[in-house]
Amino acid sequence: MEDWQGEQGCGEGVPQRNDVPMSGSPPPKIESTAARAGLVLAGSAVLGLVLMNSPLARDWESVLQAAWGVHLGPLHLVESNLLWINDALMALFFLQVGIEIKREWLFGALANARSRALPVAAALGGMAVPAMVFVAINAGHAKALAGWAVPAATDIAFALGFMALLARGLPPQARIFLTAVAVLDDLGAVLIIAAFYTARISGPMLGASVAIVLLMVLLQGFGVRRAWPYLFLGVVLWGFVLKSGVHATVAGVLAGILLPQTREGGAGVNVEHALAPFVSWLILPLFALANAGVQLGGAGLALLGHGVTWGVALGLVLGKPVGILAGVGATVMVVGGLPPGYSWRLMLPIAAFCGVGFTMSLFIAGLAFGGDVQEFDAAKIGVLLGTVLALTAGTLITRRLYPNARAA
Template identity: 70%
Template structure:
């Protein structure tokens, strides 16, 4: 998750996490196109589970990663959303306007780009949300690596936009990427959320009651037709937080190394691999590939800038400390959609579908091009020699 911070330590940690995530994705590509491909895919498809009285659950290794381990990532997303909203970059009502407008534009325009490119292929349109979300950890890590001249305010703004992006992506998953709904399971999920809210209202500050209820919530949501990672976000949002500590902060700190160095690289390893044998040409001519890639490369920065322009016009100008120079330097890195984009692609199409592979190719291509473009623009506008003057916008 976010490694934003003014000290060099958190930034370096973010950069290292970004490198590990990229290396895991590359290894996934290598394994899927090597002599080990059949064994690798058999390992991902291998099913296992458990029985505990009336409770039975058996899933493939890929689904355990995407449905269970990624719920921990989304738990961290929920905690970060609440922390930023209460005490961080989104705590001031006036300070929320700019990143909220940027996030809305940054989700709408990429979706429109994808739809425009795939309008003649109705079967492809289920992937309209794939380029809509920014990957917090990957974007911040890559920005720390390739744009070290940017001021600290850049990390704060990018974190706020990405957090709001993630919130929007979760809402999209819940609203548009659900299976047939189960009324009883949804009812139990709602009751569990109410129970966690009551714990909050009674001033319960320990983490374990919320986490136990969160585990129950994950189970209900898993069988409700809504994607189970939504349970992670809801649990994170409902964990109590304080400015200098609290259950939410303790859980976030405990999760951070496990998620950054374990869950996200494992997700990238399992989901980024695309078999290219004889199909590279088909992937590169697919409208899904270019809808996703151009949505991230062009749609994301354009949407961010349109949102910022609209907010600044409504407010009579950019807030103090912000400039169009800073917005231009940041916009490219908002096109890093890796984790969330791959996740939504997994929900939009079944594994093995041609459109699914094309979407994954588009995510990799668009993210790579966005990083290259963002790095060039940021280094031109904020040369590394200015790193010592990061307070300047």
């Protein structure tokens, strides 16, 4: 492969996004919005913890487990409030993830082979090494090993929000590269969910799901550019995928990827803009409120010595940055250096902030351990502990290497 330095101008090798300039500071509105969203998400998680450790714990648990649903002919969907949040509302979050993956792949930080090399290698290392750390700590415990993927994914909203809040002043390339790695992490996490965290597969429902996907592809082939046909079929796809045994949120990602996009915008971008406030200010906070709660007294404190707790925590705070830096190092050896605008000094705080695995980690933990309260609670504690440690490490490294960086 050619050296990165052979590029012209900013360089194709430098991941770029239209909303972030390649010099100076990121737009203040973007940074402040990300910081506020991160704070709301953190506040929701703290509130969930408070509720589960208060006299209201039993009442709150009853609210989460209260079941309701709809009956439309042969279709019967009855779920608890917790599952409506995790299976239905989070499908909208994954719809947004799918749109973002497609945008970055076609027009953004992953738009060509040269610009993909570095974040792809970083994401692969950042998923593999945390999983290996988890497996090494929990070797010999078959039940615990189900959670090997919990520390594998970066939480893009939390990581970007707190990097904007705690490390304001980092070069804009930090946000660009972290976004690219986190987008690829999300794609990897979705593939892991589809491949490893599925229930018994229903052939007819899976076949119907494939038929809907093919119909959406045909719509693209016939030049249909409006959003509503894809969204209608996306709802149908969600129902079939839910009944197929594959996790329903996979339908959200597929629908997001199949929505038409152009460099100037298009249906996908319009849907993403419409979804963004609901995802940031309602769906993700609700998810954190419903899923982050764990009782910390008595048996909860005993889980601090559990292998799952430390497998997740160390996978995030140590495995994630080590894997990302290893992936970057391997790429540098092949291409002959880092792209213009990047340095090892910059890679260190980025890798540390990538250890924030909150939303996706909790989501996978629920799939891995949903039927085992002790293991699930241990995973929750590990996610919370690892996220706090990663945020602390990222902030301290930034202060050390970039003395002018500051908290917002």
